[in-house]
Amino acid sequence: MLQFLRRKLFYLYSFQNPSLKSISQLSNSTNQPSFKVSYLINSCGPSKEAALKVAQKINFETAEKPDCVLAFFRNHDLTKTHISNIITKCPQLLVYNPDKTLKPKFEFFLGLGISAPDLAKTLHLNPYILARSLENQIIPTFDFLKSVLHPNEGIIVALRQLPFLIQFNVPKVLEPNVKTLRNHGVPGSRISTLSMTNPRTLGIKSDRFSGIVTAVKEMGFDPSGSLFIAAVIAMAVLSKSTWAGKLEVYRSLGWTDDEILSAFKKQPWYMTTSEQKVRRVMDFFVNRLDQKPSFLSKHPNFLLLSLEKRIRPRCSVLQVLMSKGILRKDLKLSTVLPLTEKKFMEKYVTKNKESVPEILSVYQGKTRVTGLDIGSQESDAVQKL
Template sequence: MLRVFCKTLLITKSKDSKSRHALFLRTIASIESTSGNLGSIDQNDLTISYLMNLCGLPLKAATSMAQKIRIETTERPDSVIELLQTNGFTNTHIANLITSFPRLLFADPIKTLKPKIEFFQSLGFSRSHLALFLSSDQTILRRSLQKKIIPTLNILKTFVHTNENLISALKQSNRILGCSIKRILEPNIATLRRFRVPDSSISRMIIHQPKLLTLSVWRLKDVAAVVNNMGFDPNRCSFIIAIFSISVMSKQKWERKREAFRSFGWSDDEFLLAFKLQPMIMLTSEKKLVKLMDFFVNNLHLKPSDVVRSPSLFLLSLEKRIIPRCSVLQVLMSKGLIEKDVNIFSALICNKQSFEKRFVTRYEGEAPELIKAYEGELGFLGFDSFDTGVEDGERIKQIN
């Protein structure tokens, strides 16, 4: 009988919690009238109904969760849901939380949940951002506020200084809240300082790449040693970026990417030069690296040794940026509006505003098709003859 009512409730589910709760109670009342008393209702059915109608879970998920928890009275779950809704949690947020942490329904809303929500609000989280943040990882609400969350954030704040920076770090990765202060955070900070990384760089790392501090102590030590041996300057941001680039992938994947560069003729020294100029190059997928290098060598007729000195090219989109810009240059060259010795590296790497001012808006009156070329509507056919604009032996300067 209750399963029939559950299906009906799913179809007629109300938007506000009070209406949905009233509907739930009317359902139970209907069952009481047919079965004599609420105690005779199958407890699993009661749990499933509550999870579906008050927590927003679909039937399959509610049925599965009913094997893990049993709702015998709705007083505590009602208080938990009311607290969450009052603080900006949507039905989707609540469903995500309950799905990953079903026992949240039985937490003490006043002593356990409310203080944590109020603490994060005091940092400056907006209601919508806080709801998204807390619902994205149920373990945050399971951690002790006084013993875990506050001490961890106090350590981070000694580096990032402001609540705004602290929130930025947490939005990048909330995993840092689950790390042991004594076993992970403090040893990893000590490792970076041992390699002469200044606190200002550690601060930027926490704001933009806090995951690095969550690495195992031995892993961070090993990677930092490798980066140091490569000749990276610990006073520069590239030192931290290089650590991140190496740490996020397996040795096998790293070697496959190096082999991709070797297949186009790069030596180990050339690879090291490119990586030191732009350590984010190894965050590009192997497939994209090969595709880009093939385009540079076979379509633009660039020498692999020249590409080495502008590795930021591998961070660009072939379809959305490189080909449209090459198409623009192709149109301008074909009309004699620019010389064929234009520096292709400069044209591809410069920012959007600079490229448009130099090559698009300046000539669109004389070459209306430039807009189509720039928007990717014209295919790139190649340059009749091509010169990078760099004399033999001259080092191509990387343009950031």
């Protein structure tokens, strides 16, 4: 009777205080997550924060399944760092049946001649491969890659690109896109380059990809040249609305449509430059170097350079050296800005340190140079001080 009354009182108290839970509910809501978190930290090595996130994505009540998966990984030369990264990125692997889902995939890769260390490195970077179907996704994608890679590129190259292409449908997307390139006269070596440098481009919808390739060819790009592939990639990474917005930006800065196209044919990647950067670089060349807006359409590569780390520091050095008569005033920016850091330092900074002690400080931005009007209209020659 006394026990009955206690249970009754506890029930009524709990009902009047909905924030309280029964003892069993408290046990289920705290002990189970804490078990998973503790297990993950002790067996896989992620941080507590990472373990908490992983614990929310998977469910296991005992260590039986996770132990089997971790033992499988260790037996295949994966380090604790590898395992921690793999489980953090792809938690569902921890409750897989290793014999049914993991072992066949490892045997496939190792059977191709891929070494255990190379496989471990790939899985460390992109473990999602192991979550894909071997028969329906991994093998078809791998066979596709081998068909488009250049003959002198081996299995390891294909393995490196596999994670980026494995998410796409081979017969419905990848193969039609490659066929489109071949039908437009793009040689196999260029297709191979695209597969290695920007494999995601091959994964866009086939109708859009076909439209991009056709547009690039109509612009006058040579399908056998490297710029053709660069133009395809540049257009593929921008949506139609973003592309239209880019056109309006350059028009607002004084470029004609012919200048926009001419610049694109010289350097397709300039179209991917952010509007903010374009306006800042344009302002520097027009208002500080005394150039017309059309100057940059002739040298679109400059829009890819860092204003703070390359353009401004180098122009400051040139300004100082010209003011002291060390450099000719008709020096062309197009011969200076593209130089590597090492060559620029050797030719313009190190070489002149004795005659101009402050030159390094100028280059590093510690000594400010005013009045950077070192250009002339419609020319890339540095003439006006």
